[in-house]
Amino acid sequence: MVKSKLEQEIIDALEAVAQDHGIDVVDVEIVGATKAPCVRVRLDRLDGESISLEDVTAQSAWVSDCVEQLDPIAGPYTLEVSSPGMARPLRRPSDFARFVGEPVELTTTAMQGRRSYKGTIAQATDTQVTLELEGEDPATISYDEVKKCVLKPVFDFKPKKEEK
Template sequence: MVKTKVEQSIIDALEAVAADHGVDIVDVEVVGATKAPCVRVRIDNLDGESISLDEVTAQSSWVSDVVEGLDPISSSYTLEVSSPGMARPLRRPSDFQKFIGERCELSAIATEGQRRYKGIIAAADEASVTLETEDGEQTSISFDDVKKGTLKPTFDFKKEKGGK
């Protein structure tokens, strides 16, 4: 996955202590204006259970301490610690392997004129992910070329209502 040096340094620093807190560092993004950017840290429970808002609040203190200690941005910035949410970022090969069979969207370095890919995660190994598109074709993309990966949840609002 393609990450900036600042993002990767924050990920590395947080991952060095995250397991001690029972937390998985899902993703780190630095977004916004260069004068006052936002550092977004998405965390989840290491055991695979979804993290609650109270747990995110409890974990925010050590995350802040680690990021402050690293001092990755010379100007002022906002630190945002949150859960991965429904549209969960996919950063590591293990993330893609965990969600085989789920819908996702990727943006990648352009290959054969295409940058965006949508489909079901059909397979993933340490080197690449294979997506099955809506037309049934499979496309393999190297993780070295992936800029961003996100789960795309499916909502079914037309479920049959009981008794009707």
């Protein structure tokens, strides 16, 4: 995954202590205006259980201390600590492998050709991901070319049919 140098520094600093807290650092993004950006940190639990609002609140203090110690941005910024949400970002090969069979939206850094894909993760190796695309041939993309990838939530509002 392509991350800015600053985002990667924050990820590295947080990951150095996250396991001690039973936490997985899902993603870090720096978004918003350059004068007062937002550092967005998404966390999940290492044990595979969904992280609750109480868990996020309990983890915010050490995340804040770690980011402050790094002092990544000169001037004011906002720190936002949250769960990965339904449109969970996928950052590492292990994330892609965990969600094989799930629908995703993926953007690449490729300057030539196609940059955006919507499909289902068919396979994930240590170096690339293969997506099944509806009505198209599968696409295999190197993680080095992935700019952003998020799970695409599927909502099924149809009532279940009762068995007779």
